[in-house]
Amino acid sequence: MTGLMAGKRGLILGVANDHSIAWGIAKSLHDHGAELAFTYQGDALGRRVKPLAASLGSDIVIPCDVEDIASVDALFAALDERFTDGIDFVVHAIGFSDKAQLKGRYVDVTSRENFSRTMVISCFSFTEIAQRAAKRMRRGGSMLTLTYGGSTRIMPNYNVMGVAKAALEASVRYLAGDLGPEGIRVNALSAGPMRTLAGAGIADARLMFNHQRAHAPLRRTVTLEEVGGSAVYLLSDLSGGVTGEVHFVDSGYNIISMPRPDVLQA
Numbered sequence: 695m696t697g698l699m700a701g702k703r704g705l706i707l708g709v710a711n712d713h714s715i716a717w718g719i720a721k722s723l724h725d726h727g728a729e730l731a732f733t734y735q736g737d738a739l740g741r742r743v744k745p746l747a748a749s750l751g752s753d754i755v756i757p758c759d760v761e762d763i764a765s766v767d768a769l770f771a772a773l774d775e776r777f778t779d780g781i782d783f784v785v786h787a788i789g790f791s792d793k794a795q796l797k798g799r800y801v802d803v804t805s806r807e808n809f810s811r812t813m814v815i816s817c818f819s820f821t822e823i824a825q826r827a828a829k830r831m832r833r834g835g836s837m838l839t840l841t842y843g844g845s846t847r848i849m850p851n852y853n854v855m856g857v858a859k860a861a862l863e864a865s866v867r868y869l870a871g872d873l874g875p876e877g878i879r880v881n882a883l884s885a886g887p888m889r890t891l892a893g894a895g896i897a898d899a900r901l902m903f904n905h906q907r908a909h910a911p912l913r914r915t916v917t918l919e920e921v922g923g924s925a926v927y928l929l930s931d932l933s934g935g936v937t938g939e940v941h942f943v944d945s946g947y948n949i950i951s952m953p954r955p956d957v958l959q960a
């Protein structure tokens with residue numbers, strides 16, 4: 695505990711279980727003194743999220759399905775009753791696409807319906823959350839969303855999620871430009887592949903793990919603690935001059951161009 699986040703209150707969207715990236719971030723924020731509110735999607739996940747939140751001393755656990763804008767408004771109304779003095783940060787760690795379309799060629803499998811649904815849940819929901827969170831950040835604040843390198847480079851099977859992440863990263867820049875004058879910073883954390891529910895929805899995710907381990911400069915995947923630590927940096931005053939950025943926490947995978955010659959020749 696450093697007290698880096700002492701006196702700061704925030705909202706975490708996207709905990710499904712104790713493997714969730716949002717959970718890793720929540721634990722690190724709690725370790726550094728933050729006070730947290732959580733959301734959950736549906737009653738089944740709520741039964742998992744409530745005890746996790748309680749283990750970090752939080753009884754603020756509110757349902758929210760970002761596909762339903764009334765649910766988003768109800769979330770903020772409920773949050774106002776608990777955090778009456780506003781909030782200091784928000785973490786958006788939400789993504790969804792039809793699993794059947796995260797397999798095969800993007801050009802073949804992508805439907806209009808799932809494209810729209812993926813964009814609303816995985817991209818536009820961050821803008822809708824930011825619109826509401828900004829009104830509650832009276833002392834300035836920091837917003838963070840989660841992205842993946844499939845936004846700028848093609849990854850087999852990542853497909854429409856890559857397109858949504860590209861739009862999400864562009865949203866980060868537009869939101870940062872708009873909210874900067876109010877002292878609100880907006881950034882994205884681009885995590886390497888992690889074993890989560892959402893991660894398991896991508897076909898051949900195992901190959902992405904193996905490729906990362908073989909070729910990333912650090913020769914390994916990243917941990918929830920490492921993602922959590924970088925999130926604390928982006929959400930705390932340590933990164934006070936940083937906004938509109940995509941910050942990679944991926945063992946350096948994003949800097950490589952071709953696979954290692956020794957692996958190719960093996």
Ligand code: NAD
Nearest residue numbers: 708709710714715759760788789840887888890891892893
């Ligand atoms: P996860 O399955 O633990 O979390 C995804 C969350 O999104 C779940 O809590 C789920 O309830 C929520 N969600 C989906 N649809 C929703 C809706 N309509 N309303 C409200 N919540 C909804 O998986 P994760 O890997 O922790 O995913 C968190 C974020 O991290 C996602 O944006 C994902 O794209 C991103 N990310 C994941 C990886 C990875 O390898 N796992 C890598 C980089 C980025």
